[in-house]
Structures are given as C-alpha cells and as structure tokens.
Amino acid sequence: xxxxxxxxxxxxxxxxxxxxxxxxxxxxxxxxxxxxxxxxxxxxxxxxxxxxxxxxxxxxxxxxxxxxxxxxxxxxxxxxxxxxxxxxxxxxxxxxxxxxxxxxxxxxxxxxxxxxxxxxxxxxxxxxxxxxxxxxxxxxxxxxxxxxxxxxxxxxxxxxxxxxxxxxxxxxxxxxxxxxxxxxxxxxxxxxxxxxxxxxxxxxxxxxxxxxxxxxxxxxxxxxxxxxxxxxxxxxxxxxxxxxxxxxxxxxxxxxxxxxxxxxxxxxxxxxxxxxxxxxxxxxxxxxxxxxxxxxxxxxxxxxxxxxxxxxxxxxxxxxxxxxxxxxxxxxxxxxxxxxxxxxxxxxxxxxxxxxxxxxxxxxxxxxxxxxxxxxxxxxxxxxxxxxxxxxxxxxxxxxxxxxxxx
Amino acid sequence: xxxxxxxxxxxxxxxxxxxxxxxxxxxxxxxxxxxxxxxxxxxxxxxxxxxxxxxxxxxxxxxxxxxxxxxxxxxxxxxxxxxxxxxxxxxxxxxxxxxxxxxxxxxxxxxxxxxxxxxxxxxxxxxxxxxxxxxxxxxxxxxxxxxxxxxxxxxxxxxxxxxxxxxxxxxxxxxxxxxxxxxxxxxxxxxxxxxxxxxxxxxxxxxxxxxxxxxxxxxxxxxxxxxxxxxxxxxxxxxxxxxxxxxxxxxxxxxxxxxxxxxxxxxxxxxxxxxxxxxxxxxxxxxxxxxxxxxxxxxxxxxxxxxxxxxxxxxxxxxxxxxxxxxxxxxxxxxxxxxxxxxxxxxxxxxxxxxxxxxxxxxxxxxxxxxxxxxxxxxxxxxxxxxxxxxxxxxxxxxxxxxxxxx
Numbered sequence: 063x064x065x066x067x068x069x070x071x072x073x074x075x076x077x078x079x080x081x082x083x084x085x086x087x088x089x090x091x092x093x094x095x096x097x098x099x100x101x102x103x104x105x106x107x108x109x110x111x112x113x114x115x116x117x118x119x120x121x122x123x124x125x126x127x128x129x130x131x132x133x134x135x136x137x138x139x140x141x142x143x144x145x146x147x148x149x150x151x152x153x154x155x156x157x158x159x160x161x162x163x164x165x166x167x168x169x170x171x172x173x174x175x176x177x178x179x180x181x182x183x184x185x186x187x188x189x190x191x192x193x194x195x196x197x198x199x200x201x202x203x204x205x206x207x208x209x210x211x212x213x214x215x216x217x218x219x220x221x222x223x224x225x226x227x228x229x230x231x232x233x234x235x236x237x238x239x240x241x242x243x244x245x246x247x248x249x250x251x252x253x254x255x256x257x258x259x260x261x262x263x264x265x266x267x268x269x270x271x272x273x274x275x276x277x278x279x280x281x282x283x284x285x286x287x288x289x290x291x292x293x294x295x296x297x298x299x300x301x302x303x304x305x306x307x308x309x310x311x312x313x314x315x316x317x318x319x320x321x322x323x324x325x326x327x328x329x330x331x332x333x334x335x336x337x338x339x340x341x342x343x344x345x346x347x348x349x350x351x352x353x354x355x356x357x358x359x360x361x362x363x364x365x366x367x368x369x370x371x372x373x374x375x376x377x378x379x380x381x382x383x384x385x386x387x388x389x390x391x392x393x394x395x396x397x398x399x400x401x402x403x404x405x406x407x408x409x410x411x412x413x414x415x416x417x418x419x420x421x422x423x424x425x426x427x428x429x430x431x432x433x434x435x436x437x438x439x440x441x442x443x444x445x446x447x448x449x450x451x452x453x454x455x456x457x458x459x460x461x462x463x464x465x466x467x468x469x
Numbered sequence: 470x471x472x473x474x475x476x477x478x479x480x481x482x483x484x485x486x487x488x489x490x491x492x493x494x495x496x497x498x499x500x501x502x503x504x505x506x507x508x509x510x511x512x513x514x515x516x517x518x519x520x521x522x523x524x525x526x527x528x529x530x531x532x533x534x535x536x537x538x539x540x541x542x543x544x545x546x547x548x549x550x551x552x553x554x555x556x557x558x559x560x561x562x563x564x565x566x567x568x569x570x571x572x573x574x575x576x577x578x579x580x581x582x583x584x585x586x587x588x589x590x591x592x593x594x595x596x597x598x599x600x601x602x603x604x605x606x607x608x609x610x611x612x613x614x615x616x617x618x619x620x621x622x623x624x625x626x627x628x629x630x631x632x633x634x635x636x637x638x639x640x641x642x643x644x645x646x647x648x649x650x651x652x653x654x655x656x657x658x659x660x661x662x663x664x665x666x667x668x669x670x671x672x673x674x675x676x677x678x679x680x681x682x683x684x685x686x687x688x689x690x691x692x693x694x695x696x697x698x699x700x701x702x703x704x705x706x707x708x709x710x711x712x713x714x715x716x717x718x719x720x721x722x723x724x725x726x727x728x729x730x731x732x733x734x735x736x737x738x739x740x741x742x743x744x745x746x747x748x749x750x751x752x753x754x755x756x757x758x759x760x761x762x763x764x765x766x767x768x769x770x771x772x773x774x775x776x777x778x779x780x781x782x783x784x785x786x787x788x789x790x791x792x793x794x795x796x797x798x799x800x801x802x803x804x805x806x807x808x809x810x811x812x813x814x815x816x817x818x819x820x821x822x823x824x825x826x827x828x829x830x831x832x833x834x835x836x837x838x839x840x841x842x843x844x845x846x847x848x849x850x851x852x853x854x855x856x857x858x859x860x861x862x863x864x865x866x867x868x869x870x871x872x873x874x875x876x
Contacts (some may be wrong), residue, residue: 094666095696098685112844114670148702150662152673168662168772170673209843216848224874225685225781226847229774232681233844237667255557255575259501263521266559266577274639278505278632289502295555319657365575367636374632436616437519437640440633441623467631 069341069348072411075103078338078350083359083381086311088243094194097223099284100241101387108234111207116171117149120202123184123191124165124175126157127199138185138192147172162191171203178202195252195272207401210234220387244286247378248307249276251316252327253365254294271367271437272316279374282468285312285388300330308358311385314378317365331360343451345412347373368431368439372413372446375465393445393465398427403458406449415443418464427464443467476748476755478858479818483784485536485745486759490766490788493718495650501638504630506691507648508794513624515641523578524556527609527611530569530591530598531582534606538593545592545599554579554689566680569598578610585609617641627794652792654785655714656683658723659734660772661701678774678844679723686781691793692719707737715765718792721785724772738767750858754780775846779820779853782872800852800872805834813856816853822850825871834871850874 070078088354089103118124125141133139141162147153149168156173157163163172170177176199183195210216216230223231223239231239249272256270257263270292277287288310293303307313315327328351335355341363342350346369351362359381363373380390398418406412416427430442445466449456456462477485484604496510525531532548539671540546548569548663554560563580564570570579578585581624583606590602623637630638630646633843640647663677664670677699684694695717714720716838722734735758738744742762749757753776758769766788770780787797805825813819823834837849852873863869 094681095684095694098688110670114675115673148662149660150673168660168675209839209845210848216845225682225689226778226850226874228685229678229682229778230844230848231667232678233676233774233847235666235668235670235676237665253556253575255555258644259639259642261642263642266522266557268521269640269642270577271636271639274501275632275636277502278635281505282632283491287502367640371633371636432616437637438616438623440640441617441637443633467633 069343069410070339072342072344072376075339075342075350075352075379076410077346079359079381080384082338082352082354083312083384085387086243086245089240090243091238091240094228094237094239097228097231097239097241099223100223100239101117102217102219102221102223103240103242105215105219106231106234106236106239108210108212108214108216109211110234112210112233113204113206113208116203118165118167118169118171118178118202119169119204119216120178120180122165122178122180122202123162123193124157124166124172124178125162125193126159126175126195127197127201128176128257129160129162130177130179133193133196135194138194140187140190140192143186143189143191145172162193164191165257174204174229176200222388232237242387244284244288245312245382246288247280247312247314247382248288248290248310249280249314249316250290250303250307251275251292251365252294252295253299253317256292258291272363272365272370275367275371275440276314276316276363276374278377279371279379280314280382283379283382283391284388285382288446295326297326297330300327304330304334308356310358312358312382313355313360314363315361316363316370328362331355331362335360343410344376345407345410347376347413348410350377352377367437368415371440372415376413394468396445396464396466398425398462398464399445400456400458400460400462401428403424404449404456405428406454406456408454409451411451412449413446414438414449415446416464417442418444427462475818476750477746477811479749479751479783482746482749482751482759483759483787486766486784486788487791489745489759489761490719490791492794493650493652493792496647496651497508498645498647501635501644501646504635504638504646504648505632507630507646509624509626509628510647510649512626512643513638513643513646515570515617515619515621515623517641518619519640520611520613520615523610523612525572525574525576525578525609527585528574529572529577529585529609531564531572531585532569532600532604533564533566533582534584534604534608536567536569537584537586537600538855539605540600540603545601547594547597547599549573549833550593550596550598552579569600570781571598572705583607584762587795597833629795630779647766649794649803652719652789653693653695653717654687654719654721654789655695655697655717656680656687656721656723657697657714657792658699658709658772659707660699660724663699663700679770679772679777682778683723683770683781683785684719686778686786687789690786690789690798691795692789702733704733704737707734711737711741712764713761715763717765719765719789720762720767721770722768723770735769738769739778742767750817751783752814752817753821754820755781755817757784759784764784774844775822778847779822783820801851801875803831803871803873805869805871807854807863807865807869808833810865811836811856813861813863815861816858818858819856820853821856822853823869823871824845824849825851
C-alpha cells in the first residue's frame with residue numbers, strides 16, 4: 063500500500079471539511095404536516111392580520127363601554143340582550159345605546175361594541191343582562207392585528223421548523239412551506255466481497271453494513287441517503303459509479319479491503335478533483351481521505367464497520383448538517399467512570415466504543431471494542447469516549463465523557 | 470362554565486397519565502433503511518457466524534505457521550507463491566508445506582493455511598515470498614464465528630435502532646426488521662370557528678394551528694399523527710368523531726372556545742369512559758383533562774395555541790413515547806439569565822416562553838409571552854422556563870433553566 067504522505071490532526075481534518083462544503087440551495091415546497099425539522103428557504107410574511115378580526119378574549123357580554131360606567135355591585139346597569147354570537151359566527155346588527163350581545167371567547171366583536179364584560183360580573187334577567195362592574199373601552203377585546211400585522215415578517219429564512227414555528231405558519235393559513243431540499247448523499251461501499259443483506263452469502267462474501275449505518279447517519283443529519291450498491295475493484299466501474307454519484311450533492315465511499323482498491327480509487331479521485339487530505343491522526347479512521355470533485359465533497363471512509371461509523375459521526379455528520387442548513391448538533395454526553403484501564407496511541411485521537419451501566423448510583427463505562435472488524439462492539443455500544451492525541455493511558459476509575467449514540 | 474372540582478398538581482397529573490397508557494403491541498416489518506429510531510419487537514438472533522469464514526486480518530501471505538518458525542531478518546524463509554486470493558474470492562487448492570498464497574485483508578483463509586504474515590515482513594522474489602518474521606498459528610487471522618456465533622442473540626427486543634444497531638442487523642444479512650408499530654394519535658380541534666390552512670378565511674373564522682403543532686409533537690415522540698379536522702359543538706358530531714378516533718391508539722382534543730363545547734365534550738367523555746382528572750395546577754393548561762375510554766387514553770388540551778403546545782410537551786409527549794416503547798426523552802436545557810422580572814401565580818406551575826440570546830458571553834432569556842392567544846410568542850420562542858408552584862416572583866438577573874424547543 064502507498065504510504066500516507068502526512069497524517070493531519072483530527073481538528074484540522076474536520077476544519078477542512080466544514081470549510082469545503084456548502085449549503086444546498088435547491089428549494090422545494092412541502093405540506094406543513096411534513097415540515098418538522100426542515101429549514102425555511104424564504105421569509106414567512108403574514109398575508110393576514112392575527113387575530114383576523116377584533117374578538118372577545120373572554121366569555122360574557124359585548125357592550126358599549128360607556129353604557130357600563132357607574133355600574134356597581136349594588137347598582138347594576140341593565141342592558142337589553144339583542145342576540146348571541148359564538149366563535150365562528152358573525153352578528154350583523156350593530157348594537158345601540160343600552161344594548162348588549164352575549165358573546166363567547168373568540169367570537170368577533172359586534173359592530174358598535176367596544177368592550178366585553180366577563181360573565182362573572184353579570185347576571186341574566188330574562189332578555190336583559192345586569193352588569194355589576196364597569197369596563198373601559200377595549201376591555202377583554204383582542205383587536206384585529208394586535209398579535210401580527212398583515213405584511214409583517216414572522217419567520218426568517220433559515221429558521222428550523224419546530225412544532226411552534228409550524229404553528230406560526232398554520233396561523234397565517236399556509237398549508238405548504240418552502241424549505242431547502244435535503245442534501246442527497248450517494249453511498250458506495252467498495253470491495254467485491256460485499257453483498258446486500260437479503261441475498262445469499264456465497265463463500266468468501268460478507269454482508270454490506272456500511273451502506274446502512276451511513277444511510278442512518280445521513281438521515282439523522284438531515285440528508286437523503288442514496289444507497290448505490292457495491293463497486294468492484296475495476297477502474298471503469300469506479301469511474302462509472304463516480305459519474306452517477308456526482309449527480310448528487312455529496313459522495314461517500316467506504317473502504318474496500320481488497321489489495322489495491324484504495325489506491326485505484328484515490329488515483330481516480332485525485333485525477334478528477336482535488337484531494338484535500340489523506341490520512342488523519344485518529345484511531346480508528348487513519349486512512350480517511352476527503353476530496354472535492356466538481357465542487358462536490360467526496361469522502362473516503364474506512365471499510366471496517368466500526369471505523370466507518372465513528373468516521374461518519376466525526377466527519378460526515380457535521381458536513382451533511384451544514385449542507386442541510388442545520389446547526390451542528392451536539393451529541394448527548396454523560397459523565398461516567400471507566401471500568402478498566404485503556405491504552406491509547408500517542409499522536410492519535412482515539413475513539414473507543416463503550417457500554418454504559420448504572421452501578422451503585424454511579425455510571426460506569428465499559429469498553430466494548432474487540433477488533434476493528436468486530437460487529438459486537440457496535441451491538442453492545444451505547445456510545446464512545448474520545449482519548450485526546452496527547453494521552454496514552456486512561457486509568458480504571460478515571461472520569462470520562464461518553465458521547466451517546468442517538469437514534 | 471362548570472367549575473373544576475379540584476385542581477391537581479402537575480406532577481400528579483403527569484403520573485396519572487404515564488400509569489394509564491400502555492405500549493402499543495402491534496408489530497410491523499420495515500426495510501432496514503427505514504428503521505432508524507424504531508424499536509425492535511423481537512430479539513435479533515444471528516443466523517450466520519460472523520465472520521462467516523476464517524479470514525485474513527491483514528494484507529500479506531497465508532502460510533502454514535510452522536513453515537515460518539526460525540525465520541529472521543538475516544535468514545528469511547522462502548515459500549513458493551501458489552496463487553493469490555482477494556477479498557470476495559475463494560482459493561480452492563489447499564496449501565502444502567513450503568507454499569504460501571498472497572492474501573488480502575478480508576479474504577478467506579485458504580485450506581491448509583493457519584496464519585498470515587504481514588506484507589511488511591515479507592519481500593517478493595519472483596514466484597517466491599521471503600518471510601522475514603515467524604508467525605504463530607492464528608496470527609492475523611479472524612476465525613469464523615470469532616465475533617458472533619450462529620444462534621447467538623445479538624440485539625434484544627425493545628432495543629431502539631440507532632445507526633450502529635442497524636449495522637448489526639445488516640451484518641447478519643437481514644434486510645427487514647420487526648418493530649413495534651408507531652402509536653396512532655387522532656387529533657381533533659373543537660370549535661366551529663376553526664378552518665384548515667389553505668382555505669379562505671370567512672369572517673369570524675381562524676386557522677387551525679393546534680392540529681399542526683400537535684402532529685409535530687406526536688411525530689417527534691415516535692407517534693403517527695392522524696389529523697381528523699375540526700369537530701363542531703354538536704353532540705351527535707362529537708360522538709361520531711370520538712367513535713372514529715377510538716380506532717386509533719390515542720385521542721387528543723384541543724380546545725373549543727365556544728361557550729358550552731367543553732362541557733358537552735367532557736359530558737360525553739365522562740359517559741363513555743372514566744375521566745381521570747379535570748383541572749391542573751399549571752399555567753397555561755388549567756382546564757386540561759384526561760380520560761380513558763375503552764382502554765384508550767383521551768386528552769383534552771386547551772384551545773389557545775401556546776397553551777395547547779406547552780400542554781403537549783408536558784402531558785402528551787411522554788405518553789406517546791411510552792406507547793411507542795421509547796425511553797422518555799429529555800429536553801435539551803441551557804442555563805440563562807432572566808432579562809426582566811416575571812411574576813407568577815402561587816399554587817400553579819407556570820410555563821413561560823422565552824427567546825434566548827447571547828450578550829457579552831452570557832445567555833439571556835427574554836420572556837416573549839404576550840397573551841394566551843398570541844402567535845408571536847410561539848414565533849419568537851426558543852424554549853420555555855418553568856416557574857415552580859411555590860414561587861411567585863423571579864427577579865431580573867436570576868438564573869433560570871431554559872427547556873429548548875427542538876425540531
């Protein structure tokens with residue numbers, strides 16, 4: 063195998079990637095009920111006033127406020143009830159001096175009325191309401207446009223749609239919303255030993271794991287995975303796959319353990335674009351490379367499933383989030399105590415998968431890493447710890463920070 | 470309006486709800502690529518060994534270990550290369566004494582070979598390999614079933630499928646996975662003033678907000694929202710809607726601001742099932758009720774959008790998570806400094822929406838609440854603070870914990 067020219071530090075590799083990728087500017091319109099977590103591609107401007115009409119803020123009687131002046135517990139004002147208006151209805155006849163209308167919260171204020179007397183401050187007496195408390199004009203009324211004025215910008219381009227922001231869009235009557243398209247990420251495992259799950263396993267073959275773990279990480283990061291299937295160690299086939307994959311926004315290769323594949327792939331990639339780095343001071347993940355071809359980011363991740371997955375978290379996920387216009391998400395972290403001594407390699411940041419368990423009220427992190435090829439370390443892991451490049455040993459009982467694998 | 474019999478504390482209401490709802494036991498099969506975040510409805514048992522065959526763990530030469538004994542830098546052992554095996558291939562001819570086979574990482578070990586000499590410790594010399602270092606049997610070989618044995622349980626029923634667990638399922642060749650069905654949650658806003666977004670707004674009408682915010686919260690909690698449209702204040706219509714809605718796993722009503730609707734609804738619900746509580750010491754959210762009808766949870770949330778949403782977070786979300794077999798999710802929280810004095814009501818837990826901003830390196834929480842009906846408090850809010858029921862005042866500058874609204 064070709065030696066790595068120079069291993070670069072993890073942070074530098076992450077920095078190169080994040081500077082090299084750009085948010086996807088394509089826009090699509092989605093129904094409001096499918097918009098959770100999407101990112102607004104335009105400002106949302108109110109086309110209506112909110113509330114759209116002056117409305118009662120309490121149940122009671124709509125009145126001309128001046129008719130209630132002087133009312134009191136012992137000398138109620140008597141107003142003639144000329145009708146009733148419920149939410150969703152409109153009372154057309156304007157009220158005149160000495161009149162009132164029974165009104166429900168949310169119902170439009172009748173013409174002529176400028177206040178609502180709460181039902182608690184009244185008593186019904188046949189066709190009349192006894193008003194026991196005076197109100198000032200505007201009392202218990204939510205005037206048209208009080209909350210939002212027509213033409214007002216209510217949500218900015220770039221806003222991530224949470225439940226509350228979705229509610230704001232619904233409030234002004236939009237049933238669709240313009241959002242940025244999700245970045246489409248082509249996923250290509252290399253190696254002729256790899257076959258898709260569901261097929262029979264011929265001798266010497268193993269199942270494709272990385273397409274599925276990578277797809278899940280891409281999805282979680284707000285991207286749209288495009289599982290393209292395995293490419294063999296053949297120059298023409300690799301070129302064909304790359305051409306197809308470059309229609310998408312980003313391409314991710316994983317591994318290829320057959321002798322020479324990596325060299326062939328990196329040679330083709332170098333020729334078609336610019337390799338930004340090849341080799342990172344991180345364990346696992348040393349052979350990781352990253353290139354830009356025709357403006358599109360192309361990742362070369364290791365083939366071993368655990369290495370590929372931890373690489374996906376540290377390199378691919380932040381890139382996809384940036385392409386998706388999403389803020390960089392933080393892993394959930396917990397403090398734990400290491401269950402046994404762990405050695406690490408100086409000069410390389412090490413990621414170690416761990417299982418966490420509560421014991422006697424403490425949280426214990428048990429290393430579950432067996433070998434790079436081991437699936438059980440993925441099955442049993444709840445997360446990973448990161449051992450900095452300048453640390454070669456973490457003692458049993460030391461406090462570590464566990465980054466939780468989230469769904 | 471009917472007075473509340475007794476307001477119960479927030480924690481008691483949450484406790485009643487969580488004890489009353491049960492996980493949904495229906496099972497469905499989904500493609501592996503759609504399984505992120507789903508919950509396994511059965512143990513996953515390996516039908517194959519992993520690795521499925523003994524394989525080389527490094528690039529080099531497959532040898533009979535004993536042939537290398539005594540090899541050294543100055544006296545290499547010379548072995549005849551009888552072939553080459555790449556990952557994905559099988560080399561049929563067994564090797565004999567004095568022979569070796571060029572082998573790639575991941576390739577099956579040829580018959581007769583019991584170790585791999587790393588390429589770094591060899592040199593090619595025509596049809597021969599010079600071996601500069603002895604190896605013991607098993608060196609650089611991953612034996613069949615080393616990682617996982619056929620018949621071994623590798624993931625337990627109830628496991629949430631994260632990217633790594635999905636990888637484990639792929640590793641054993643399953644392209645589908647049996648998961649619990651998502652709880653289906655019927656969403657019904659009440660009130661004849663409410664029309665769906667996208668329709669024209671007749672006088673006196675307002676747009677349906679709660680269906681969309683509730684649907685988003687349900688989705689986020691692992692449920693499947695069923696938006697059923699508005700039900701009017703009519704006994705027969707409410708009964709019809711309830712019958713339809715009770716086909717789902719859970720029913721959520723929101724509000725109804727017209728006089729009498731709430732009474733009518735709660736009367737029908739009381740008659741059809743058991744009302745577990747009606748009225749909570751929380752602000753907003755006082756009129757919240759919760760009932761069980763035919764074993765299914767039925768929520769009555771307030772109509773005002775901000776009240777409905779905060780109720781959804783504190784009451785509905787944990788219930789849906791439990792129905793979905795998911796662990797209770799914690800809101801992301803940040804510590805912030807309150808930008809102004811806030812008064813609260815003793816005896817009621819208050820939720821107050823805030824916007825957060827960084828100023829001079831500190832995180833400031835600005836209350837954005839206007840009125841219960843206000844949409845702008847939803848538009849501008851990044852999260853909320855909770856003022857305990859025994860606190861009536863939070864001073865400007867006090868530290869508060871902000872629960873972030875996540876997408």
